[in-house]
Amino acid sequence: MALDPFTLLVLTSAMAAASALYLAAEWHSVRERSLLLWSTGFAIIAVGCVLALLRSRGYVLFGIWFPNGMLIVAHWMFLSGVAAFTRTRLPRAWWLLVAVWLAMLALPGGPWWSKAMLGIQSLLIAVISLRAGLLLRPQGGALTLSVGAAQLRFVLLVHGLFYLAKASSTLVPDAFINLASFRGTVILVSLVEGVMAIMLLAMSMTGTERHRREERIAQIAARDPLTALDNRRALYLRAPPLLQQASPASPGALLLIDLDHFKQVNDLHGHDAGDRLLVTFADLLRSTLPDGALAARLGGDEFVILLTNTSSAAVQALCETLREAFAQQARTLFTTPEPVALSIGATMFDQPDTELSHWLKRADDALYASKRKGRDRMELAPWSPGPPQ
Numbered sequence: 243m244a245l246d247p248f249t250l251l252v253l254t255s256a257m258a259a260a261s262a263l264y265l266a267a268e269w270h271s272v273r274e275r276s277l278l279l280w281s282t283g284f285a286i287i288a289v290g291c292v293l294a295l296l297r298s299r300g301y302v303l304f305g306i307w308f309p310n311g312m313l314i315v316a317h318w319m320f321l322s323g324v325a326a327f328t329r330t331r332l333p334r335a336w337w338l339l340v341a342v343w344l345a346m347l348a349l350p351g352g353p354w355w356s357k358a359m360l361g362i363q364s365l366l367i368a369v370i371s372l373r374a375g376l377l378l379r380p381q382g383g384a385l386t387l388s389v390g391a392a393q394l395r396f397v398l399l400v401h402g403l404f405y406l407a408k409a410s411s412t413l414v415p416d417a418f419i420n421l422a423s424f425r426g427t428v429i430l431v432s433l434v435e436g437v438m439a440i441m442l443l444a445m446s447m448t449g450t451e452r453h454r455r456e457e458r459i460a461q462i463a464a465r466d467p468l469t470a471l472d473n474r475r476a477l478y479l480r481a482p483p484l485l486q487q488a489s490p491a492s493p494g495a496l497l498l499i500d501l502d503h504f505k506q507v508n509d510l511h512g513h514d515a516g517d518r519l520l521v522t523f524a525d526l527l528r529s530t531l532p533d534g535a536l537a538a539r540l541g542g543d544e545f546v547i548l549l550t551n552t553s554s555a556a557v558q559a560l561c562e563t564l565r566e567a568f569a570q571q572a573r574t575l576f577t578t579p580e581p582v583a584l585s586i587g588a589t590m591f592d593q594p595d596t597e598l599s600h601w602l603k604r605a606d607d608a609l610y611a612s613k614r615k616g617r618d619r620m621e622l623a624p625w626s627p628g629p630p631q
């Protein structure tokens with residue numbers, strides 16, 4: 243089968259339909275708006291290509307102007323999908339594209355009709371694709387894009403540049419372009435590029451969202467669902483590099499915190515009230531701890547804080563602030579026969595090669611001492627160089 247323009251159109255339509263179905267299936271499982279918009283874009287291309295076949299029957303309006311407009315709308319869907327993915331709002335000025343395309347209906351017929359139609363359509367698609375590619379930038383403090391997003395950015399930018407070149411080619415005086423008979427090298431090259439672009443765009447679009455989903459799953463796996471602090475698993479993963487930063491000139495500290503008489507809140511005010519108090523304490527930690535500190539919930543009413551580059555005086559001051567603020571919050575929220583407060587066991591460390599479990603054991607001993615001495619206090623374990631290696 244020869245790859246004449248009409249065969250390529252059928253191929254493009256089939257590939258676009260397959261991509262639309264594939265992205266719709268992905269959307270069905272994760273419900274991300276971007277996937278739905280991208281799927282719609284491909285569905286529009288699939289229908290547009292079928293309509294474009296009508297041009298051989300001489301339907302200029304429905305065979306050329308309308309399907310070419312549909313290709314612009316499809317690219318607009320791709321841009322909207324990227325905007326949804328990057329949480330960006332597109333300005334209303336983009337609706338001017340619709341006005342430009344409607345104005346094309348007033349274009350007088352003649353030898354320049356095909357060139358003007360193809361040139362303006364290509365320019366609009368180039369602008370939309372380049373904008374979509376440029377929107378994909380690293381976000382949320384990340385330095386680089388994920389592989390899928392970087393690939394999508396690359397494909398969109400190359401696609402946009404191709405359409406820019408296509409628009410420029412219509413300005414070449416002896417370029418032969420006839421949209422009605424669908425003849426001309428530019429049209430043939432463009433159809434081949436279209437088939438390849440559909441494949442690459444659909445692949446990188448699914449990769450983009452899949453990577454984000456995997457990141458989210460990893461985040462959920464590392465987070466305590468009630469307080470949104472790190473969980474025990476995340477503590478053991480994130481602590482080693484922080485422990486490695488310790489040196490005699492820049493010691494670290496590990497604090498083990500247990501709420502006093504917390505059970506009374508549950509027993510007297512209900513489990514939901516207990517949950518609320520745990521969340522209140524987590525919020526207090528988030529607003530009080532210095533930058534770079536790690537806060538984790540070990541389980542129940544037990545929390546761990548890991549501090550770097552600190553001192554005994556700073557640790558004591560921090561514990562004092564936490565104890566006073568929490569005791570006051572707990573008093574205001576729930577009345578209990580005995581005060582709900584914080585018992586804290588802390589240990590300093592200045593040797594980088596010691597395991598987290600060793601410092602947890604020392605902090606636990608200090609916490610036990612603090613409970614034994616009457617609760618609502620902080621006990622600092624005596625300095626220790628760590629276990630023999």
Ligand SMILES: Nc1nc2c(ncn2[C@@H]2O[C@H](COP(=O)(O)OP(=O)(O)OP(=O)(O)O)[C@@H](O)[C@H]2O)c(=O)[nH]1
Pocket residue numbers: 468500501502503504505506508512513514515516517520541542543
């Ligand atoms: N609301 C709520 N309660 C929890 C959760 N996890 C554990 N608990 C309860 O927390 C309480 C912790 O027990 P304890 O630490 O022995 O109770 P306590 O009254 O704080 O005792 P002291 O620490 O000795 O002062 C138990 O009653 C658990 O059922 C939770 O996610 N939400």
